[in-house]
Amino acid sequence: MITFENVTKRYTVSTDPALADVSIDVGRGDFAFLIGTSGSGKSTMLQLMTRQITASRGAILVAGRDLRTLPDRHVPQLRRDIGVVFQDFRLLENKTVTQNVAFALQVLGTKRHRIKQMVPEILELVSLDGLAKRRPHELSGGEQQRVAIARAMVKKPQILLADEPTGNLDPDTSTEIVKVLERINKTGTTVVVATHDERIVDLFRKRVIELHNGKLVRDEQLGSYIAEPEPGVRRRGRLVN
Numbered sequence: 001m002i003t004f005e006n007v008t009k010r011y012t013v014s015t016d017p018a019l020a021d022v023s024i025d026v027g028r029g030d031f032a033f034l035i036g037t038s039g040s041g042k043s044t045m046l047q048l049m050t051r052q053i054t055a056s057r058g059a060i061l062v063a064g065r066d067l068r069t070l071p072d073r074h075v076p077q078l079r080r081d082i083g084v085v086f087q088d089f090r091l092l093e094n095k096t097v098t099q100n101v102a103f104a105l106q107v108l109g110t111k112r113h114r115i116k117q118m119v120p121e122i123l124e125l126v127s128l129d130g131l132a133k134r135r136p137h138e139l140s141g142g143e144q145q146r147v148a149i150a151r152a153m154v155k156k157p158q159i160l161l162a163d164e165p166t167g168n169l170d171p172d173t174s175t176e177i178v179k180v181l182e183r184i185n186k187t188g189t190t191v192v193v194a195t196h197d198e199r200i201v202d203l204f205r206k207r208v209i210e211l212h213n214g215k216l217v218r219d220e221q222l223g224s225y226i227a228e229p230e231p232g233v234r235r236r237g238r239l240v241n
């Protein structure tokens, strides 16, 4: 669903690349955490996937499209296949929950009767059905993030990208949000979550893709936040089998 082949991204010629020779393959229906310290290249990777920026070198394939050759006029179509959520929710403050979600469908040109039908369905998916008439300031952070996820999911994208989705949330609420993402993933959507949140990575034990200074340093199924040492390597004085 998302393939990077030897991708390098340089923002300026004089500095080190933000992403250096990265190759990954995220299949349909996968769930991956993208981790790494600040500045390691996580946001750069997400922005390359949506073609907000283009690679300096290498090939990127997303939902069957080669982003090197995709004409600009086809980029909106690509973005219909990709839902994105952010740390800061980015909701429309003067609109209710229903209106925030409906607005995302209106801009796609969806007919009014379809919007009326689809919005309650999607609110149910993120367990927000009781809060449809509230405005963002009347919601908790976790509820606001659910609205943002609902809004990203209305177009039924094949891929959901989340950039630090639990960054503003307390631990219990963060767990609930990742459970929502997991539920969406179980419906077949490919989910990639860029995060610094060590606790959720260790709790959910999904695939972990780790960057360091723009380089891919780990790609592990059922990974934890801190890489497990190789067998035979000493860790805190104990030999790991």
Ligand SMILES: Nc1ncnc2c1ncn2[C@@H]1O[C@H](COP(=O)(O)OP(=O)(O)OP(=O)(O)O)[C@@H](O)[C@H]1O
Binding pocket: 011, 012, 017, 018, 036, 037, 038, 039, 040, 041, 042, 043, 044, 045
């Ligand atoms: N528009 C830009 N112009 C120049 N350099 C940039 C630009 N965006 C990012 N960079 C640089 O590219 C590198 C990777 O940044 P990126 O934002 O992808 O990291 P990140 O892992 O997402 O960090 P964070 O966790 O802090 O969001 C950093 O050195 C950053 O300074």
